[in-house]
Amino acid sequence: MLGFRFPDYVEGIEVGGYHLHFIDRERRRGGHVLDSRSGAGLRARLDPSNDLHVELPPAVELADPDLAAATHAAITKAERG
Numbered sequence: 001m002l003g004f005r006f007p008d009y010v011e012g013i014e015v016g017g018y019h020l021h022f023i024d025r026e027r028r029r030g031g032h033v034l035d036s037r038s039g040a041g042l043r044a045r046l047d048p049s050n051d052l053h054v055e056l057p058p059a060v061e062l063a064d065p066d067l068a069a070a071t072h073a074a075i076t077k078a079e080r081g
Contacts, residue, residue, distance in 0.1 A: 001033055013054055015075050034079055 003020035010016060020033035 001036070003033070011069075011072055013056070015072060032079065 001020055001022045003018055004014075005018050006014040006016050008016035020036075021030060022033050023030035
């Protein structure tokens with residue numbers, strides 16, 4: 001499992017909060033993590049990086065005040081039904 005924690009102010013580019021992905025041992029399947037349980041042998045590593053460089057296509061307009069709310073609602077609907 002690999003993930004990031006994005007602050008709330010990045011809504012519109014990413015979803016604020018935790019964003020986790022997984023890949024199976026054979027590296028054939030992967031995707032978003034929507035729920036998990038830990039068992040024995042859990043190991044976590046943290047990277048304290050605090051810089052993120054994102055380049056957006058020219059057509060992406062982040063000045064729209066409704067963008068963050070619309071993005072969050074759409075992703076919530078897709079991931080949680």
